[in-house]
Amino acid sequence: MIAAAVAIGLLGNTLSQFSRSRPSTGSFVTFIGSAFGGYSAVVTAVVLCTGYIIAVASVVTISGGLAETILKQYLSITIPWQAISAVLSLGRWP
């Protein structure tokens, strides 16, 4: 955890220095593209979006899993995590 905190802290310097020079909603996609060119921005967009989507799949799953456990353990209600995850995802839709 400390190792990750150090790595992220150093990256915080990177992000803040980029943002000082060029504030952007695009974040790392824009910053990497500014330094290494348009193709690198495309690759970054795909890699980063893929990574985020895979990572948030874990959030979607565990939210359903935790809710399923809470409902089963404390209210004796059984609802499969798959259904709960779908409802929570729809609940997040704008």
Place this chain on the structure above:
Amino acid sequence: MTGAKPSTKVAAVLFVLQVLLLLVVAIALLIEHSGHINGQPFDPSRLHRGFSGLSLGFPLAVYLFVGWENSAALAEEHHNPRAGVTRAVFSSILVVAVLYVFLSYATVVGFNDSASALANAQIPFITAAGPVASGLVLIAYIAGFTSIFSCLISATNSQARIIFTSGREGLLPSATARLTKHRRTPWVAFSVYLALALGLSYVFGWNTDPVTFFGEIATMGTILIALTYLVANLALPVYYHRYERGRFSKVKHLLLPLLGAAAIGYPLFELVKPGQPAPFDRYPLIAAGVVVGR
């Protein structure tokens, strides 16, 4: 919950609630197991398999920080992005880092410093809370659920906007840049994001225990995110040398980002070395496929 401001407020309220709940449980663990409070959990010589062992857990530890960069993605919606983003970035990292280290330490103490007992627990923090007081388990579950839900809010706020910006700049299909009429929310980006995440969850995790699947897929996703972090660190000196030479600092724009690249790169290198247990041994190939496949 449409628009960045109201949903961010909800996420902030949930964050405060979950932190209070987690602190209650953590402090109870430290009081109950006060005889095992010592500096051993911070001793690097106790790492199982040394840095190779650290590398297995490193992506998951980085995963817990993902979202810290949200403030930068909201830069264009801030009235003073240059100062505001810097403050938000470092304050979020500091608060989260202190919180995580404290909670992790309390969990280790809750298992009486037994690494094997901790490793065998499905959700260590909750398992540790059980013997202290059964009511603490419910508190821990509620804290966990609110944490996850606020994470979902924050993740979709920032990451759907990255998909939106990529669509606006032509890096992804232009349809991903469509906005709702009144709130100007990137609804197509939100839809793509949530549909893909739910789809992945169903396709690869339908028959898997959610907690086990969570650990595996979070690691996989974070490897790709960490690769981006690594490249961003390498991009900073190039960018400032090329476009901001008058403001180039050897510390801020060269030393610190290179140290950052090493801090992320070395654990990732240890992770991709042969000999890692399944399914982690397949993740480097999957990550390479995503990068090269583009």
